[in-house]
Amino acid sequence: MRPVELRTARLVLDLPTLDDADLVTQYCQxxxxEQYLTTPWPYTRADAEEFLGTHVPEAWATGAELTWAVRDAEGGPLLGVxxxxxxxxxxxxxxxxxHRGTGMMSEAATAVVEGAPGGGIRGAESVLWRAVEGNIASAKGARAAGFRRIQPDRPTVPTRDGGTLPAWYGVREATxxxxxxxxxxxxxxxxA
Ligand SMILES: CC(C)(COP(=O)(O)OP(=O)(O)OC[C@H]1O[C@@H](n2cnc3c(N)ncnc32)[C@H](O)[C@@H]1OP(=O)(O)O)[C@@H](O)C(=O)NCCC(=O)NCCS
Incomplete structure (x- = not known):
């Protein structure tokens, strides 16, 4: 699938590229x-180059994962992913x-989840969010983006070393x- 650009009141969501490697390397320190994501740790510039130069374009091409850079202007620096x-x-x-705490991530998440069901994401009628238990900032972001918390049996998230941790879950339909x-x-x- 070809990369799709999304726009919100404040943001441009577009393809992250190798030009973003320095910032991705910097942010991922x-x-x-380390605590909440499965990004490599320690994180090197080679990790950013593999992510931006290989993973992102290949996953767009197959539809396995659609990844956007969050920017506040066309051609502006990457603020998040x-x-x-x-x-x-x-x-x-x-x-x-x-760049946190300004509502930009919840604005981006709303645009992505509203574009996904019945549209950009194959077969998606809802979008799942999950985070390591205790990740309050992520849970607030999910809440602000309209997710509803769900409590399945034994909710977990994978860790970077192949294990699992207890997790919070949420789901968001088109409305x-x-x-x-x-x-x-x-x-x-x-x-609030
Ligand atoms: C999760 C993350 C993307 C949120 O980004 P953000 O820019 O703060 O998000 P927003 O500005 O859209 O804020 C969303 C909500 O989180 C709140 N929030 C932001 N940082 C917070 C923190 N450290 N502690 C508590 N609440 C926080 C905001 O006040 C807002 O709450 P509100 O809707 O009640 O006003 C950011 O904290 C992050 O990158 N964390 C590290 C990576 C991570 O954990 N990713 C998620 C993995 S599941």
Whole structure:
């Protein structure tokens, strides 16, 4: 499949390329990535080059994973990355540390999940989000993007060494379930 560009009020979501390798290398040194993601650790420039030069274009071509750079202007620097995998239609995202907390990731996630069901992602009627238990920033991002928390039996996420950790799960259909916001109260409280 050919890469699809998405736009929101503030953002351009487009193809991350090798020109973004320096920034990806820089952002992926963040200890939060060691704790919450399966990106390589320690993270090298060669990892960024493999991700941008091989994984991203190949996964777009096969449809296995659609990955966007989050930018605040056409041709602007990469601020973060968001993707949806064909397997389980799972959303993944990260923002460079200095660009967090401005609602940009929830804005990007909303655009991606609303473009996915019945459209960009083959066979997707909903999108899955999951995160290591305790990843409050990610859960707030999922809540802000209209996900509803679900509690399957034994929810887990894979770790980079082939293990699993207990996880939080959420799901988002094309329209936001009216019960979605309140489904997070147990873990995020009732505040916005
Ligand atoms: C998860 C992540 C992408 C969120 O990015 P962000 O730019 O902060 O997201 P937004 O600005 O859209 O904020 C979404 C919500 O999270 C809240 N938030 C952001 N950082 C937070 C933090 N460190 N602790 C608690 N809440 C946080 C925001 O206030 C907002 O909440 P609100 O909707 O109640 O106002 C970012 O923290 C990150 O890259 N973390 C490391 C990688 C990671 O864990 N990725 C997710 C793996 S599942």
């Amino acid at each position: 963040d200890p939060a990535f 968001i993707s949806v995998r064909e397997t389980q239609h799972e959303l993944g995202f990260w923002m460079g540390e200095e 936001v379930d009216p019960r979605a916001y309140d489904s997070w109260i147990d873990i995020l409280g009732a505040d």
